[in-house]
Amino acid sequence: MGDQFPSNCRIVEKGDLAVGCVTVSQSDGCVHIEQLYIAPTYRNRGFGRAVIEEVLSSARLQGQNVRAQVLADPDILRFFEALGFVATSRTTRTIALAWSAEPNQLNCGGTCND
Template sequence: MTSGLRIVPVTDDATLLDWQRVHNEIIPTAPLSVDDIRERLTRNVLEVAYDGDVLVGCSTVRPPSEETAAVTVIARVLPAYRRRGFGDAIYQHCLQRGQRLGDTFETQILASNEDGLRFAKAHGFVEVETYLLPGDTIPFVELRLGE
């Protein structure tokens, strides 16, 4: 199922562009430029997931900040590769990374991503708030683990 899964850090242009592709496909309302992603790399752990050589997803682990005491973990899987165990493997990987940074976890999911919301809730996340970015029409849902 996920035996060929490789999760690698964003370290070069190829992995950066793969991370961007997954992010922007799953969050079309808030696309990120290459420069946006490079800036995020200065403060977050960004990784890309491959099944062998095939891009299947990406992840973000964001340390606690002034805005939140929680570690943010985000696992994204391209729609064509969902329901094959990749999301769970990426999420578990993120959680292990995040445990080095804190013990409270949250995630943010675009409200229109029903698969992502269902996945998060099935893994113990509960909705704590929804928010709309300036100019957007689809809100993000913030969820916290074990609230």
């Protein structure tokens, strides 16, 4: 893959150093977080939180809900729940998450156009 990334991928940087990436898309009237990666040595330093907060802020301004599908890991779930996401479905491997642009309307079980 080299230095070529999809156009919807943003590199997370600390100064001139790339420490991770986030890939976000929009469809069905909502924002989809497709991938969030922070290099292991930079985890638990607020980079991931800052990136997701930026995505949520932008979505809130546009009145869009946000969806993510993550590995079924308790630490990952706690990370997203702390940012206001709720689990909408689960399998043994993944958890579907939703965040609502309207804080009092966490009915995120349907589509983003609801």
